[in-house]
Amino acid sequence: MIVTADWVAPVSRPPIRNGAVAVRGRTILEVGTLAKVSSRYPEAVVCDHQGCVITPGLVNAHTHLSLNALAGLVPSMPFPAWLARIAEVSRALDEEDHIASATLGALQCLQSGATVVGDVCYGPEALSAAGDMGLGGTFFWEILGVDGDDLASALEHREFPDDPAACAGGRLRCGISPHTPYTSGPDLLHATYQLARKRNAGYMLHLAESAEESRLFARGDGPLAALAERLAHGFTTPRSGAVEYAHRLGVLNGAVAVHCVHLGTGEAQLLAEHARGVVLCPRSNRYLHNGTAPVADLHALGADMAIGTDSAASNEGVDLFAEARAVNALDHGLSASRLLRMLTLEGARVLGLDDLFGSLEPGKQADLAIVRIGPTDHPAERLIEVGASAVVRGVMSAGAWRILDGRPVVAPDTILAAAERVRQKAAHVLGGVTDAN
């Protein structure tokens, strides 16, 4: 099949006017002008999208798909209060709920143009649900509140795969996340890091997300102190920022660092030098009153940066283009082509997936997003300006259409009904723990 549009933005090279992508099976065969590609494959069916740009399937580098059914249940509020409510709800959700929520989350990702995620999960449910919907990505098993010695049995209990790099034909990879350095003690941070290294799996940390976290690290008190006391066995006040602490413990090198809002002196430099990359989630940071990440500093220091929506429970939605515009508002020096790269190839690199995803090149996965941008001579600029779930016309992943003519190929009714059941269950739990809802 040949997919063509006014523009193709391969990301690994400049946009191609009247471009086309030839796809066979799950992979990309060729990328070029329609004239060139169709002369090579004259028999191929041509699928034309006028007024559109074809980009690689976007990368939503930080999601919690298992929580997406909870969107809007906990209103915008300061992070510690939000975390307490969500933790209460999470404990009440079972495997079936996680599957229903992750399936909804996967559908929403596809509708936003994303075919790849960096997801935080609690077991294999989100991964299989997302894989069934056609997503690829790295799924980071979240482990906290156990001792380092108990890590192996905790992972086994949660069915962490023996081969973290090869699920669903290699489209899904696994990683480990000890959540944060204040919900996992130093032993567990080490143990998870060593295991991730040994198994060639990704390692992800939420770092420097809130002012309350900074206060805990600097002074040992504040609203998160009781949580650290309960979960982070062996944690003592480091009297530094979270990034510096992670670096000192030896767990920053190669880590995917999410949020990185409240950085002390030298911490942006540490991230740029040692972390695999920083995942920016500006709208989630706003929802949870967490402030804004120093994007211009990270940019100037050469950090690899990806963009994530975080869970729909701490955002107004999972629209990645809106998230990219929110990143741009924090650093007007980021060009449209850099933002597009962050949404694709750079995001894939941060997740350790750029051999498969993130650019339109022969041999890579046939993951495409087709977005209506209208007539333009500047497709990247126009895409960042007008991109939105509402103008995503088509999405292909692993060579199969997931969204066509702006609509999901799979009828969404059952997915929405199952997610609504989870939402009602969660609302019931929240009714018992907060008078704010």
Ligand SMILES: [Zn+2]
């Ligand atoms: Zn998160």
